[in-house]
Amino acid sequence: MGVNTFDAVIIGSGAAGGAVAYMLTRAGLDVALIEKGRLLRREDFTKDELAYCRRDIVTPNLFDEYHIIEMRQNGRWVATPTYESGWSFWNGNIVGGSSNLMSGMFHRMHPVDFRLKSAFGAVKGANVVDWPIGYEDLEPYYTLAETLVGISGKFSPHPMEPPRFTPDFPYPPTRENRIVKRFDAACRHLGYTPLVTPRAILSKDQGRRHGCYYSNFCGSYGCGSGAKGSSREAFIVPALATGKLTLLSTTHVTRLLADKHKVYAAEAVDTLTRKPLRFEAEIFVVAAQAHESVRLLFNSANRYHPLGLGNHSKQLGKNLLFSGGGFGTGELHRDVLGDAMFEAMMEPGWFINRSLLDWYIVNDSWHGRFKGGLIEWMFEHQNIIARALKETRDDSGKLVWGEALAKKLQRRFCDHKTLRFEIFNDWLPTDECYISVDTAYTDTYGMPVGKLRIANHPQDIRVGRFLAQKCERLLKTMGARRIRSVVNGLPAQNLIAGGCRFGDDPNTSVLDRECKVHGIRNLYVADASFMPTGGSVPYTWTIYANALRVGEIIAKQMRRL
Numbered sequence: 001m002g003v004n005t006f007d008a009v010i011i012g013s014g015a016a017g018g019a020v021a022y023m024l025t026r027a028g029l030d031v032a033l034i035e036k037g038r039l040l041r042r043e044d045f046t047k048d049e050l051a052y053c054r055r056d057i058v059t060p061n062l063f064d065e066y067h068i069i070e071m072r073q074n075g076r077w078v079a080t081p082t083y084e085s086g087w088s089f090w091n092g093n094i095v096g097g098s099s100n101l102m103s104g105m106f107h108r109m110h111p112v113d114f115r116l117k118s119a120f121g122a123v124k125g126a127n128v129v130d131w132p133i134g135y136e137d138l139e140p141y142y143t144l145a146e147t148l149v150g151i152s153g154k155f156s157p158h159p160m161e162p163p164r165f166t167p168d169f170p171y172p173p174t175r176e177n178r179i180v181k182r183f184d185a186a187c188r189h190l191g192y193t194p195l196v197t198p199r200a201i202l203s204k205d206q207g208r209r210h211g212c213y214y215s216n217f218c219g220s221y222g223c224g225s226g227a228k229g230s231s232r233e234a235f236i237v238p239a240l241a242t243g244k245l246t247l248l249s250t251t252h253v254t255r256l257l258a259d260k261h262k263v264y265a266a267e268a269v270d271t272l273t274r275k276p277l278r279f280e281a282e283i284f285v286v287a288a289q290a291h292e293s294v295r296l297l298f299n300s301a302n303r304y305h306p307l308g309l310g311n312h313s314k315q316l317g318k319n320l321l322f323s324g325g326g327f328g329t330g331e332l333h334r335d336v337l338g339d340a341m342f343e344a345m346m347e348p349g350w351f352i353n354r355s356l357l358d359w360y361i362v363n364d365s366w367h368g369r370f371k372g373g374l375i376e377w378m379f380e381h382q383n384i385i386a387r388a389l390k391e392t393r394d395d396s397g398k399l400v401w402g403e404a405l406a407k408k409l410q411r412r413f414c415d416h417k418t419l420r421f422e423i424f425n426d427w428l429p430t431d432e433c434y435i436s437v438d439t440a441y442t443d444t445y446g447m448p449v450g451k452l453r454i455a456n457h458p459q460d461i462r463v464g465r466f467l468a469q470k471c472e473r474l475l476k477t478m479g480a481r482r483i484r485s486v487v488n489g490l491p492a493q494n495l496i497a498g499g500c501r502f503g504d505d506p507n508t509s510v511l512d513r514e515c516k517v518h519g520i521r522n523l524y525v526a527d528a529s530f531m532p533t534g535g536s537v538p539y540t541w542t543i544y545a546n547a548l549r550v551g552e553i554i555a556k557q558m559r560r561l
């Protein structure tokens with residue numbers, strides 16, 4: 001077995017891993033960034049729907065590597081392997097991780113998200129706690145991420161906007177479809193405040209990265225121009241340029257070896273040759289995406305840590321979070337919009353880029369005071385096959401074909417465009433939502449796979465439905481038809497957090513406030529698993545910010561060694 005020695009070993013090269021690697025290499029440390037997936041460069045990406053959305057080109061084959069998903073059905077827990085359901089909880093397993101494939105709708109968490117319990121009190125059946133750090137601790141790193149990742153936007157003062165200590169975004173907003181005028185007018189009519197969505201997308205060239213060329217296929221696809229602020233573009237390429245980074249793709253870490261207070265090696269396997277590998281370092285950082293980081297800590301159990309690394313308090317895997325909420329749609333037709341607006345709307349490429357924060361905190365005499373959420377607006381995903389498949393049945397559920405199908409497809413693609421909203425509200429942490437491993441289920445490398453028990457709190461659904469009603473009203477005001485919304489408690493599997501909650505009390509948390517595992521002096525966890533509550537925004541800006549913070553902490557610690 002080959003042994004390789006570094007100052008720091010980082011496991012997982014996604015949003016979190018790349019940001020930590022950037023900070024450590026800039027501090028002059030020798031770093032290994034270990035990634036189970038392949039390296040796909042900018043020029044390798046295509047807009048091939050079959051490859052990216054229907055086959056396993058950027059994620060493992062589910063028969064080789066899978067998850068067990070446990071959900072309640074008719075009052076009992078039913079466990080289903082994802083190779084049976086086809087419901088993949090892999091999100092992007094290539095160098096740069098899922099951040100290559102994100103849509104880049106970026107939001108900071110709000111000050112209130114850091115002290116949810118203090119602000120709203122305990123919620124029955126939920127394990128809500130305050131964070132050990134506050135918004136002001138993360139703000140400088142949100143700002144740093146803005147510049148390094150390249151976030152485009154336009155700051156408008158709004159009572160619900162989190163405060164910023166710099167006046168505006170470093171890049172102007174990305175371009176907007178003309179239908180946005182109608183959207184804004186409808187908002188104003190209803191007293192809503194439309195805000196420009198910050199995007200982790202360059203609106204103009206910056207160094208070796210080009211501005212967005214509005215390819216029409218952003219989320220779920222890699223970016224051929226370098227505009228998207230993936231971990232690969234924003235952090236890994238610059239880290240490689242320092243000469244201090246060793247990037248190891250197709251290398252799957254299976255176990256960490258630790259004595260009582262220190263990790264001393266990571267065991268891995270070369271996924272192409274199946275050759276075993278071993279890496280030694282002063283510092284180890286796990287950044288494999290929340291559920292997989294937890295799995296690795298469980299699978300690293302040994303005689304000093306019989307329940308898994310960091311599981312002294314039996315909190316490992318607990319309080320798994322997803323982004324709560326739901327979505328909805330409405331169709332915009334020519335007869336309502338008029339020819340000019342309709343033709344402009346049908347132009348491919350430019351974004352909607354609007355979000356609503358009016359109900360981030362709800363406080364009115366009718367509903368009382370409660371934590372609400374964010375609403376994000378966009379066109380429905382432009383994938384051709386996915387859209388065509390929605391037309392294969394008539395209203396009674398019967399298959400249609402031939403002339404009838406052709407007419408339906410014609411209508412789908414030429415008669416209207418579908419506007420979509422996505423709701424982000426808290427997925428409250430509960431005892432019924434957690435990750436474990438089970439030796440009965442192993443992957444192709446012989447390691448137990450992650451078992452995710454998924455349930456949400458009834459409050460999540462109540463908030464989601466409240467917000468969906470506001471959105472339906474807006475779609476109606478715009479003149480949309482076939483308005484519908486879905487708020488059903490199913491998880492968004494691309495937005496996963498929790499499982500290694502951070503806190504000051506080692507009896508109730510896995511990590512300390514610096515994201516170091518309590519009791520193990522050289523093991524950090526840098527992805528969203530640290531989050532005790534998830535806020536009501538998508539996580540990735542917070543992941544980037546916190547990983548930059550953790551990277552800085554580690555660099556300081558290394559200087560002291």
Ligand SMILES: Cc1cc2nc3c(=O)[nH]c(=O)nc-3n(C[C@H](O)[C@H](O)[C@H](O)COP(=O)(O)OP(=O)(O)OC[C@H]3O[C@@H](n4cnc5c(N)ncnc54)[C@H](O)[C@@H]3O)c2cc1C
Pocket residue numbers: 011012013014015016017034035036037091092093094095096097098099100101102103104105106107219220221251252253254287288289290292296494495496527528538539540541543
């Ligand atoms: C289609 C899509 C759209 C999205 N849109 C948005 C959006 O608009 N806004 C937003 O905020 N977020 C969005 N996201 C979510 C965002 O991509 C994730 O929040 C973010 O990438 C998570 O960062 P991470 O570092 O935890 O995990 P990842 O970025 O997924 O990286 C984890 C990496 O670790 C590797 N790994 C795992 N286990 C091992 C192991 N044992 N050994 C070696 N390597 C390992 C994985 O292969 C992966 O590359 C989207 C995601 C997807 C898939």
Ligand code: SF4
Pocket residue numbers: 201211212213214215216217218219221222223224225226227228
């Ligand atoms: S060019 Fe623009 S729209 Fe296309 S993938 Fe890149 S960032 Fe997204």
